[in-house]
Amino acid sequence: MSGDLFAGIAAGSRLQLGDQAWLLHGFALAAADALLPALKDVIQAAPFRHMCTPGGRAMSVATTSCGTLGWVSDRGGYRYARHDPASGRDWPTMPAPMRELATAAAAAAGFPDFRPDACLINRYRPGTRLSLHQDRDEPDLGQPIVSVSLGLPATFLFGGMARSDRAVRVPLDHGDVVVWGGVDRLRFHGVLPVAPGVHPQLGAQRINLTFRRAGPAGGTTA
């Protein structure tokens, strides 16, 4: 079973998920303590909310964002917005410890010049999930996606270029980071329903940070 492939991964090891896709096991563990207070401030300024898909259904996962651009979804589609539609205000600034972690993780995975301007923050309570999808709303697909797992464990699905392609199941724990870009940038991915549990630091939830470059290539969105 695929779980056996991942069963004995040492902290700090890098596991290749594709030509340009990596699981960096435990990469965020050291940074997590500095990250969590900053994250708490972000969430206070821009609370989690349930967005609707263009199909008109509410996502089970709750989302918010920080950075100069935030990911939003409604009946009109997916897009990046400069303002939080719930408040009309700018998204909270991306805290430096978050940005630096993302840049370091990208570099460790072979993407040395990652400058994220958006961080989508997803909150998974037990039972919630995210079905297979592509991240394709960013203009510069040369920049990777950096995904940081915090709190409860989950099973990440890493698929192919078509939704129907078989997906690899990747167990993710608090502190794990997945990076994908280049030829793997548009691979379908998702998260299986999160199992009930309580994490010592985060309680009954998993929080995923996905860092992206959502503004123009190389440009200074801020």
Added chain:
DNA sequence: AAGTCGCT
């Protein structure tokens, strides 16, 4: 009418 960062 193909596709759904959907659900059962």
Added chain:
DNA sequence: CACT
């Protein structure tokens, strides 16, 4: 499966 049902909805857009």
